[in-house]
Amino acid sequence: MEKRWVHNENANREVIDELTHQLTIDRSLAEILVNRGITAFEEARHFFRPQLAHLHDPFLMKDMETAINRIDLAISTHQPILIYGDYDVDGTTAVALAYQFFHQFTKHIAYYIPDRHSEGYGISTQGIDYAKANGFDLIIALDCGIRSNDKVAYANSLGIDFIICDHHLPGVEIPDAVAVLDPKREDCEYPFKELSGCGIGFKLAQAYCIAKDLPDELYERYLDLCMVSIAADIVPIVDENRVMAYYGLLKLNENPSTGLKALMQISGKTENYSIMDVVFMLAPRINAAGRMGHANEAVKMLLSEEEFIADEQSALINLQNTERKSFDKDITLEALAIIEQDEVLINRKTTVVFHEAWNKGVIGIVASRLTEKYYRPTIVLTHSNGNYTGSARSVIGYDLYEALVECSDLLIQFGGHKYAAGLTIAPENLSIFAERFEQVVSKSIDPALLIPEINIDTQIDFVQINGKFFRVLSQMAPFGPLNMAPVFCTKNVTLASAPQIVGTNHLKINVKQQNSTIFEAIGFNLGEFEKLLKPNQPFSICYTIEENNWKDKKRIQLNIKGIKIEE
Incomplete structure (x- = not known):
């Protein structure tokens, strides 16, 4: 799917220069800080050195x-x-x-x-x-x-x-x-x-x-x-x-608490957790209890003080997570088939799909999968207690909740956030709601929002990436919404060795820029570029910088988000 590269506008140059001098850091890192609202030394000190004393009354x-x-x-x-x-x-x-x-x-x-x-x-x-x-x-x-x-x-x-x-x-x-x-x-x-x-x-x-x-x-x-x-x-x-x-x-x-420690062990990673590790390894397992059974099982695990109880509960919800993955995969394939076989649905600016037998516990995940696939506001519904219950997901920049407000007369209940919501609708209102939702979104969404974007913080050259650069960058963590891991852009990059496909469709390459250090890089789900990249042919990449720990060896690795081959 095509993606837009959106470069952040440069912040105030004088402020960047002053912060660079005060913090003695690379100017590109100071630019990132300023673009995130950190413009003074004291603000930067609080940012890099969080203190519990900073919590509000x-x-x-x-x-x-x-x-x-x-x-x-x-x-x-x-x-x-x-x-x-x-x-x-x-x-x-x-x-x-x-x-x-x-x-x-x-x-x-x-x-x-x-x-x-x-x-x-x-x-x-x-x-x-x-x-x-x-x-x-x-x-x-x-x-x-x-x-x-x-x-x-x-x-x-x-x-x-x-x-x-x-x-x-x-x-x-x-x-x-x-x-x-x-x-x-x-x-x-x-x-x-x-x-x-x-x-x-x-x-x-x-x-x-x-x-x-x-x-x-x-x-x-x-x-x-x-x-x-x-x-x-x-x-x-x-x-x-x-x-x-x-x-x-x-x-x-x-x-960690006894319960979380047990969950970490069964997840296969016991140390050096980041926010993303929590999101992808711990959170789905905790959620699985409520999706596939009863969330009480997750609470029992979190409350466990005895290791054997924590181990039993973590094993249980791990099994539920495995079951959840199976439901998730099957329902996603069924939903994709419904959409692909309907010419009206495939050409809309929204997705609203329903099946009475879909598992209520995983339709939110399916909604996220469909949003990733078609990149448009999406609602997945199933039958529940005589009505249709659904989960809704949005694209970056579009307020899904406000769209549901405009359809509220057709809903029994709804609630949620800008990007995710839940709703309940009477069966007789489903087709009317789907049409109204499509109309509301069509008239209110900027067409550009229907193309996924990569937000690029700043452009750098490889020569800037060294040990100090990475140490300062690491201190910007933990990363997440409004403080995402910075995305860099580097132009005139060439291959340092032949590209490889690893896993299902992941691109593994070694890259260099002129006489710079050679960096290992991984591009998840970017396998299509393996045949497009040629020796000595320049291209641009946007990427995050991370540390790869393998067999007790640590090295800087680029996580590629996008590639553009130079004309």
Whole structure:
């Protein structure tokens, strides 16, 4: 698929020059910092040296004091507390964090995760009924609840109090809970708006320790859980998220919780984890529990203190992940066949596909696969409890959520983010919805957004890449949204040896520029260039720079994102 190379506009030259001088680093690295909003020495110091002291005061969040007072009342009077959370990685890590933290102060506490298949996303009537039947006076909901006005009202009618800890966009009215912690509330002045759901739980624990004058270690010990949620939920890794991700990775690599350690072992990698390793190795396994069975199994693993229990639970969800991969592959092939055999569908600016037998737990993954294939807003639906339930994914730069708002009269419910959402629709409205969604997207999307792009931070020559350059670059990690691994462009590159195909369709080449050092490079899924690249023929590449560890040998490797052969 064709990709657009988009070069970042050069930032203020004088600011770049000054930062280069102050930090004594390569000018291209200073340019990257300035383009990411880091324009002064002190800002750079905070960026390169994150400190837990940089975390914001949790009591700046609206309703935090009320939430702490209500929890303190419950603990002091032995009222049972139910920790309620979503079934994805963010929700399960949030539940594990909150349950473990407050379990230190009360034994009258339990947790509840809704069943993806029978209850669906968010707070359910079944969950509230469970709380009532088992005598819970307080529900602390994490990673859900901000739009559950009716469910909170129902709980109120039963005499059950709610504290909502959510990070999704609120609706017009805030639920009538005892406290609603959500930085995205219009009336909340908390300085950072992009916490994960588990991040809100972390701030709740931090606030409790401050209020009760307890050691910071009592909540900081859960930074690895918080980091996993940040990585998996694809929230911006800036500000507080950067601090928590940085220290969470340190804990994961040096002293992980028993449950995460077991999961790392069964994943086949036990050290030197990056955010991307968490995204591709740990998060899918945690998610698999809720997709293929019940997310309680993931929470049990995350809460495990005995190694043998952690090993059993990690083995279970690893098997579920293997099963998930099989469903994922089969359903993706079926969806591709539906699209390819329909001339109308193949030529649209959107994809909406349905099959009543598709597994509800993997349709979100299938939606992502289809978006990668056709690069357009995509919705995949299946039958669930008499209605059609779906997952939606978008392309970079297009607000999918706003498009669903314009179709909301045809939906039973929906919720999510700019790039990912969930929805439920009555069967009789499916065809009407598909047409409306196509119309809304067609009139509002910039056609350029339907061509995937590679954002290039800066152009460099190979001679600039040395040990110091790579060390400074590495200190820009952890990488993720709004702080992605920098992408460089180098022109007039030639082959230093014959190209090879490795794996299924990956290009392995050695490249040089004039008399520069020869660099090893890998281009995943770029095998088509193997026959197009010729000896002594110049070409341009865009790439990230990484360290390849193989048989105890470390060397710099280029991870190629795109190739352009010079005319």
